[in-house]
Amino acid sequence: MDKIVILTGAGISAESGLGTFRDEGGLWSQHRIEDVATPEGFARDPALVQGFYNARRVQAAQAKPNAAHAALARLQRGWPGEVVIVTQNVDALHEAGGATDVLHMHGTLAGALCGACGHRWPAPDEMKVAEPCPACARPTARPDVVWFGEMPYFMDEIFAHLSQAALFAAIGTSGQVYPAAGFVEEALMGGAHCVELSLEPSAVASRFHEQREGRATETVPAWVDEVLARVE
Template identity: 75%
Template sequence: MTKITILTGAGISAESGLGTFRDEGGLWAQHRIEDVATPEGFARDPALVQEFYNMRRAQAAEAQPNAAHLALTQLQTDWPGEVVIVTQNVDDLHERAGTQGVLHMHGRLDSALCAACGHRWPAPARMEPGAPCPACHRPTARPDIVWFGEMPYFMDEIFDHLATTDLFAAIGTSGQVYPAAGFVQEATAAGAQTIELNLEPSATVSRFAQTRFGPATQTVPEWVRAVLAG
């Protein structure tokens, strides 16, 4: 076994204080997804959407990587083959833990995107409605986030990794959002071993050959130790 491909979701950052869609009382619970995470919502009320992501950006900036993030960095550092990290998360906790080359399929909070020309630049702490693009100067700056109804980033690269991986692990994902929910099938079809590490079984748990359940800060370090021990 030489190549490991790992998909991470909101569950790996939850213990760093970043809520998931389903957390009661969290940031997401205060808004309808249709209002803050779709192109149509942004067109209707850009001020609401920008403020929502300003709040998420501030929350993410205060969060710290946890033991699960650090364990994946150790795996990437110590594993003799390739370790590819694909994340559905828009925080930068993997990077701050030292992980290299993370593929953010749903975008990043610390990046801004011009809806007109496609230019990207580092997002300020606060983005305002109608902010100009530094490249084309049109007032079309938006968060560099893949909203519902938009195509995730790096899909060709991700599918290439899934087709050539020896082990596929999904950590802290709900299995409810496609195309990521279908990654286990792609990896299985390519002959990879598969494992789900999660607080509780996902919607696609039956498609994994192995499972480990519990908090990510416990299950991920334990699994990494086992993988590195051979």
């Protein structure tokens, strides 16, 4: 059966109360991106960066999955072929909503990473500056999130899925952050039908065959209903 590949961005979690770095008044608006989301920023002020991600971790742990997350999990269960969910989000709302095997290309707030040996482990609620790695004991623990200037995770696997997709959907993405913004081109080259679902057209909206504008909690369940109707 045909493979479906879905890319999700911050827009799908916004209705669960998790803001994007373009929102006014949220955590991101209080800091410059280069100070809290780059390796250089972490090197300059690790206390600032750890504090920022500690706050994001608490916020994400309190958030609940919404109807859009639940709909994609329902699509995974109901579609006879493979449904691959790739997310730019570092929350765990897809999994909380019932999705499985989600590819977190930008890492996860729930994880810690050793900057020295690469060991990964579950992050404590509050990571401290110079926190030791449980594997090598060096004081180089950091959030297991991909910062600007770093290579996202699972890229070979993601590109392989895109080349095999019959249907590609981008949900709640801005189309401004690469390499994710280029996924539609990869899917098109593989012959996929491409659909964008977002509050407003993304920066790469013209590359999609169709666009659905509106709140993710409304557009995504309706789209999933249409896709699953093909099975019946």
